[in-house]
Structures are given as structure tokens and as C-alpha cells.
Amino acid sequence: MWRYLKSAFFVSVDVPGLGRVPINALGTAAFAIFGFVQPALWFVGLAVEAAVLPSLAFSPRFQKIVQARDLELSEGSSEEKRAALVKLLEGSAQQRLWAIAKKCNQVLDVYRSQQAEDYIIDSNEHALKNLEWVYLKLLVARHHLQSPTNGETEQTLEKKVQELDQDLRAGSEESESLRQSKLATLNILKRRLATMARRKQTLEEIESDLTRIDNQVHLILENATVQGKPQTIATDIELASDLIGGSIFGDDESAISALDQTYGRQKPDPQKETA
Numbered sequence: 093m094w095r096y097l098k099s100a101f102f103v104s105v106d107v108p109g110l111g112r113v114p115i116n117a118l119g120t121a122a123f124a125i126f127g128f129v130q131p132a133l134w135f136v137g138l139a140v141e142a143a144v145l146p147s148l149a150f151s152p153r154f155q156k157i158v159q160a161r162d163l164e165l166s167e168g169s170s171e172e173k174r175a176a177l178v179k180l181l182e183g184s185a186q187q188r189l190w191a192i193a194k195k196c197n198q199v200l201d202v203y204r205s206q207q208a209e210d211y212i213i214d215s216n217e218h219a220l221k222n223l224e225w226v227y228l229k230l231l232v233a234r235h236h237l238q239s240p241t242n243g244e245t246e247q248t249l250e251k252k253v254q255e256l257d258q259d260l261r262a263g264s265e266e267s268e269s270l271r272q273s274k275l276a277t278l279n280i281l282k283r284r285l286a287t288m289a290r291r292k293q294t295l296e297e298i299e300s301d302l303t304r305i306d307n308q309v310h311l312i313l314e315n316a317t318v319q320g321k322p323q324t325i326a327t328d329i330e331l332a333s334d335l336i337g338g339s340i341f342g343d344d345e346s347a348i349s350a351l352d353q354t355y356g357r358q359k360p361d362p363q364k365e366t367a
Contacts, residue, residue, distance in 0.1 A: 208322030
């Protein structure tokens with residue numbers, strides 16, 4: 093509720109020649125300033141704000157506007173993070189990603205040409221974007237496996253694990269929060285070590301998953317072309333590689349985690365078209 097009150101206080105309108113002006117905040121400032129001349133204006137200002145802020149902040153229409161604006165800002169930030177992940181890939185990997193995206197767009201174009209219902213197009217677009225996202229995660233994971241950061245090897249990771257393990261055994265006077273933090277770090281190091289130890293196998297699994305998605309999208313495009321009636325697309329896929337362990341993404345783990353929440357957050361509402 094605080095964000096709605098804050099948005100209501102700083103609500104702005106377009107003023108020719110001035111751009112967007114926070115009229116409520118300026119009005120409050122005016123009451124505060126002129127109140128030094130006539131103190132009664134302070135009470136008038138408080139009364140006005142007490143009436144305006146709650147009525148605006150609790151308005152369902154205003155809350156939807158705030159939510160839409162926050163979502164727009166969030167999506168903008170997400171696109172920047174996604175673009176940064178694409179940028180770190182080598183040229184051949186980027187080309188593979190663009191090829192998948194092109195085929196997915198072709199699928200949607202086919203459904204639009206068949207005059208499919210809006211819900212079907214929205215649902216299929218969501219499913220295909222999720223598939224593109226999984227494809228990008230696989231490419232990012234492969235990038236980090238092929239180019240270990242900081243020149244670390246199995247030997248250097250093993251040394252870090254041993255040192256941290258000894259530190260935990262000797263740190264009997266440490267606070268519980270510090271100990272838990274070190275245990276979490278030790279767990280991540282062990283996962284990274286396990287991933288590095290099976291790097292070749294993991295790379296083979298990732299390539300297999302990439303090839304599988306390539307063929308699945310090609311099949312989706314073929315089916316969309318030959319099917320007489322547009323249908324929703326099922327893109328659930330069981331990967332051979334493990335993308336749950338964040339350590340496989342190296343320094344990009346936090347960006348991947350944030351984008352996972354973004355791309356999995358919105359799903360088309362099946363009631364939208366029938367309401």
C-alpha cells in the first residue's frame with residue numbers, strides 16, 4: 093500500500109512547456125511555504141492531503157495504473173539484463189539464438205495468418221518465449237563451462253573447499269549467521285567443483301538439449317503450417333542438463349535468477365477473451 097500512497101503523492105500531469113509536473117507534491121509544498129505567513133494554511137493542506145491521498149491510493153483504477161507502470165519498468169530492466177547475457181555469447185551462439193527466435197516469430201505469423209483467436213496467439217507467444225529463454229540459458233551455461241572465470245581449475249576450487257572447511261572447523265567462536273554464510277559458500281564451491289569435474293558430460297548434455305529444442309521449434313513450425321485449426325503449443329521439455337544449479341551460470345547466476353522470475357511471472361489469462 094505504501095507504493096500506492098507514494099505514487100499518489102507524486103502523481104504528475106503534463107503541462108505544456110514544462111513537461112510532467114508533480115502537482116500534488118507542489119501543492120503540498122505551497123501550503124507548507126505559505127503556512128509561515130498564515131499558519132491556518134497548514135491545517136488546510138493537511139485536510140486536503142488527508143482527503144486526496146487515500147481516495148487516489150485506494151482507487152482500483154489508480155492501482156492498476158501504478159502496477160502497469162511498475163511492470164513496464166521491470167520489463168525494461170529485464171530486457172537490458174537479457175541483452176547483456178546475449179552480448180557475452182560468441183558470434184555463433186548468438187546466430188543460433190537469433191535463428192530460434194526467427195522460427196518462433198514465423199510460427200506466430202502463421203497463426204496470425206490463420207486468424208487464430210487472440211488467446212491462442214498470446215498463449216503460444218508466451219510458450220515460445222519461454223522456450224527461447226531456456227535456449228538462452230543453455231547457451232549461457234555452455235559459455236561459462238567453456239570459459240571458466242578467473243582461470244579457476246579443479247585444483248584451485250579444491251583448495252578453496254579445503255581452506256573453507258578447515259576454517260569452519262576452527263571457527264567455534266563465530267556467530268551463527270557468519271557460520272551459515274560460510275556453509276552456504278562451501279556448498280556452492282562444492283557444486284561448482286562437481287560441475288567442473290563433469291564438464292565434458294555437461295557440455296554434451298547441453299548440446300543435446302540445444303539440438304532437441306532446434307528440432308522441436310522446427311516441428312512446431314511444420315505443424316502450424318499443416319494444421320487446419322490453430323492450436324495451443326505445448327513446449328514443456330525435460331532437459332538432459334541441470335539448469336537448476338545456479339553455479340553453472342558463473343557470475344551471471346543472479347541475472348539468470350531474476351529473469352527466471354520475470355519470464356515465469358506472466359501467463360495469458362484464458363478468461364480474458366471470453367469475459
